[in-house]
Amino acid sequence: MKLATWNVNSVRARLERLLAWLDRHQPDVLCLQELKCTDDAFPAEPLREAGYHAAVHGQKTYNGVAILARRDPADVRRGFPGDPDEAQARLISAEVAGVRVFSAYVPNGREVGSPSWEYKLEWLAALRAHLADACDANRPLAMCGDLNVAVDDRDVARPDAWADSVLCHEAARRALAGLREVGLIDIFRKHHPEGGIYSWWDYRQLGFPRNDGLRLDHLYATPALADRSTAADVDRDERKGNKPSDHAPVVAVFGD
DNA sequence: ATGGTTGCTTAGCAA
Numbered sequence A: 001m002k003l004a005t006w007n008v009n010s011v012r013a014r015l016e017r018l019l020a021w022l023d024r025h026q027p028d029v030l031c032l033q034e035l036k037c038t039d040d041a042f043p044a045e046p047l048r049e050a051g052y053h054a055a056v057h058g059q060k061t062y063n064g065v066a067i068l069a070r071r072d073p074a075d076v077r078r079g080f081p082g083d084p085d086e087a088q089a090r091l092i093s094a095e096v097a098g099v100r101v102f103s104a105y106v107p108n109g110r111e112v113g114s115p116s117w118e119y120k121l122e123w124l125a126a127l128r129a130h131l132a133d134a135c136d137a138n139r140p141l142a143m144c145g146d147l148n149v150a151v152d153d154r155d156v157a158r159p160d161a162w163a164d165s166v167l168c169h170e171a172a173r174r175a176l177a178g179l180r181e182v183g184l185i186d187i188f189r190k191h192h193p194e195g196g197i198y199s200w201w202d203y204r205q206l207g208f209p210r211n212d213g214l215r216l217d218h219l220y221a222t223p224a225l226a227d228r229s230t231a232a233d234v235d236r237d238e239r240k241g242n243k244p245s246d247h248a249p250v251v252a253v254f255g256d
Numbered sequence B: 001a002t003g004g005t006t007g008c009t010t011a012g013c014a015a
Helices: A015-025 A044-049 A115-134 A168-182 A187-191 A223-227
Strands: A002-008 A030-035 A053-057 A065-069 A072-078 A091-096 A098-104 A142-147 A217-221 A229-234 A251-252
Touching: A002 A015, A002 A098, A002 A217, A015 A030, A015 A044, A030 A098, A030 A142, A030 A223, A065 A091, A065 A098, A065 A168, A072 A217, A098 A115, A115 A142, A115 A168, A187 A217, A187 A229, A187 A251, A217 A223, A223 A229
Parallel strands: A002 A030, A098 A142
Antiparallel strands: A002 A251, A030 A065, A053 A065, A072 A091, A091 A098, A142 A217, A229 A251
């Protein structure tokens, strides 16, 4: 099974790139974030023609998450019990290929100390509580998405420059660690303990040409599923060229 | 350098 996650930063603005990427990489499951559109405006038909079913939790202008899959996603759930603000579409989950797959878009937090920052920490704590209930040792689960936190300094090109940011602050890292503490494994880290590989580069600072990036997009899995992973990589090439998202896709492969 | 770019929506917000 090939499982991927990608913050596309508007699914409509990225549709041609998305279709081309699916054609090249043929994932079994792709978690999307920042759709920036309602369910009605989601381009389900061209994706269906490309061979993918979609479970969508959309929102006008902001946020929005989806799961694309070769087989029709079953038991789709939008939001989660304990979600601090139901109006923000930041989490969807579905049963696909025998795995309970989550696509998550963690709040950015804007600025440390701001209301958005408090909301980010609150949202991560609520997600942790939900996953503590949802994680079952006997059932494979994958938590994928733009988690908007770099796990540690291996995941940051310039750790000093980002140290006090909402993406690296100790409180955010502790909150993200909470997701692993319920029993989830960082699949990418398993295959790249050395670090130095990123999934997001700021548009504003023109970070990509300097590879001034952070690893913010993650694939977490329950231990038995994690044991089956054979590779994980960032498709850095997708960040190149005309009109890229500011995030690159992250892909993991699992054996039987 | 409180800069810079992008997308949605239409001047301002979020990232």
